[in-house]
Amino acid sequence: MRLKYFAPAILFFLAFTLQGQDVKxxxxxxxxxxxxxxxxxxxxxxxxxxxxxxxxxxGVIGMQEVLFRQLQFLNESMPHLxxxxxxxxxxxxxxxxxxxxxxxxxxxxxxxGTFWLSxxxxxxxxxxxxxxxxxxxxxxxxxxxxxxxxxxxNTHFDHRGVKARKKSVKLILKKIKAINREKLPVVLMxxxxxxxxxxxxxxxxxxxxxxxLVAEKPNKGPIGTFNGFNLEEPINRRIDxxxxxxxxxxxxxxxxxRLPNGKHVSDHLPVIAELSH
Numbered sequence: 686m687r688l689k690y691f692a693p694a695i696l697f698f699l700a701f702t703l704q705g706q707d708v709k710x711x712x713x714x715x716x717x718x719x720x721x722x723x724x725x726x727x728x729x730x731x732x733x734x735x736x737x738x739x740x741x742x743x744g745v746i747g748m749q750e751v752l753f754r755q756l757q758f759l760n761e762s763m764p765h766l767x768x769x770x771x772x773x774x775x776x777x778x779x780x781x782x783x784x785x786x787x788x789x790x791x792x793x794x795x796x797x798g799t800f801w802l803s804x805x806x807x808x809x810x811x812x813x814x815x816x817x818x819x820x821x822x823x824x825x826x827x828x829x830x831x832x833x834x835x836x837x838x839n840t841h842f843d844h845r846g847v848k849a850r851k852k853s854v855k856l857i858l859k860k861i862k863a864i865n866r867e868k869l870p871v872v873l874m875x876x877x878x879x880x881x882x883x884x885x886x887x888x889x890x891x892x893x894x895x896x897x898l899v900a901e902k903p904n905k906g907p908i909g910t911f912n913g914f915n916l917e918e919p920i921n922r923r924i925d926x927x928x929x930x931x932x933x934x935x936x937x938x939x940x941x942x943r944l945p946n947g948k949h950v951s952d953h954l955p956v957i958a959e960l961s962h
Contacts, residue, residue, distance in 0.1 A: 707935065708828070708835065708960045711743035712874035712925055714953035717750040717781060725914045725948065727755065734950050735762045737942050741957055745826065746786040747839030747874045749953075753778045765790055769797035773818040776809050783822045783875065785839050795834065796825040800860060802840070802853040813852050815843035821857055821875075823864065833962060835931075836865050840875040850878060854885045858892050861930075870931030870962040876953065878924050886926075893928040896937045896958045906939030910954045916947060920954065927958045935959040 715734060718727035738746065746766075751759075753772060760768060766786045774780030776799070787794065802819040803812030811818050821840040827833065838861060843849045857873065865871055873893060879886050881895075897904055907920035920941065927937065936959045943949055 708745065708872075708932075708962070709741075709743045709957065710837070710872055710874065710927060710960060711738070711741065711746045711955050711957045712749075712839070712876070712927055713738075713746060713955040714749040714841070714876040714925060714951060715751060715755065716951045716953070718752050718755050725952070730944070730950055731755070731758055731762075733944050735759065737940070737950055737955070738763065740942075741940065741955075743957055744788045744791050745837055745872070747783065747822075747837065748786065749781070749783050749839075749841040749876045751782040751784055752780075753782070756782055756784060759786070767794070769794065769824050770822045771799050771820070773801070773820045774809065780818065781841070783820050783839050783841050785822055785824050785837055787824070787826060791829055792826040793829055794824060795827055798823055800856075802842070802849065802856060806856065806860070812843075813846055813849040815846035815849035817843060819843050819849070819853065821853075821860070823860075825869075833870075834867075835870040835872065835962060836861070838871065838873045838875075840873070840877070842876065842878045844878050851885045851888070854889050858889070868931070870960075871929065872932070872960070873928040873930075874926060874956070876925050880923060889928060893930050894932075894934070896927040896929055896934045896960075900934045900937035900958070902936035904938050906941050906954065908939075910939050910956060912949050912952055912954060914949050914952050916949075925953055925956050927956055929958075929960060932960040932962045935961055 768784045770782040770784030772780040800806040803810040909920040909922040910925035911922040
C-alpha cells in the first residue's frame with residue numbers, strides 16, 4: 686500500500702473501531718401510572734414516550750417509577766428491547782421497578798440482580814429514614830460487536846430520607862466494588878433526589894465521574910432534569926444523573942422533548958450519554 690493511502694486507511698480503521706465500542710445510555714424517571722391523574726395521565730404519555738425513546742435509540746436505559754403494567758406496555762411496544770428488574774415491594778411484580786432495558790441486537794446480558802437500599806439489602810426492606818422501599822438493579826452486559834463487558838447500576842433514592850440518601854450512596858459504592866471484582870467499566874444512573882451541591886453527590890463524585898462535567902460535547906438542554914409538569918418555570922433542578930467509571934463520555938444531554946400540546950412527557954427529563962471504552 687502506498688504511504689499516501691496508508692494514513693487515511695489507519696484513521697478510518699480507528700474511527701470504525703471506536704464507533705464500535707460506543708454505548709449510548711439513558712436514565713429516565715417515567716412517572717408512575719397514578720390512576721387518579723386526570724392531567725398528565727399515563728395513557729396520554731405512553732405512546733409519545735415510546736416515540737421519544739425510539740428517536741434517541743439508547744442501547745441501555747435505566748428507568749424509575751415503573752409499575753408492572755407500564756413495564757409490560759413498554760416491553761411490548763419496543764420489541765428490540767428486553768429488561769431486567771423486580772418490583773420493590775415483593776421482589777417480583779409488586780410496586781415500582783427500577784428496570785434496565787437493553788437492546789438485544791447490540792448487547793448480551795451476562796448477569797443481573799437487585800438489592801434493597803437498606804441495612805438488609807438482600808431482602809425486601811425499607812432503609813434508615815426512608816419513606817418507602819428503594820432498590821438498585823444492576824446488570825453485566827457484553828457488546829455483541831467487540832465482546833466488551835461493562836456493568837450498569839440503576840437506582841431511585843428516597844424522596845424524604847436524608848440519612849437514607851447518604852447511606853444509599855455508601856451502600857451502592859460498596860456493592861459496586863464487591864460485584865465488579867474485575868474492575869470493568871461501570872455506569873451508575875438514576876433519580877437520586879439530590880442536587881449537585883448536596884453532600885451525598887459530592888461523596889459519589891469522589892469515587893465516580895459525573896458525566897455532565899466531563900462530556901466532550903456539553904449538554905445543550907436545560908440545566909435541570911425535574912420539571913414537575915410545570916410549563917411556566919425554567920427547569921433548573923438537577924436530580925437525575927449518569928455517573929461513570931472507566932468510560933470516556935462523548936456527549937451528555939438533558940432532553941426536553943414535549944407532547945404536541947407543549948406538555949412534558951414525564952415530570953423528569955430523560956438524560957442520555959454517549960460513552961466509549
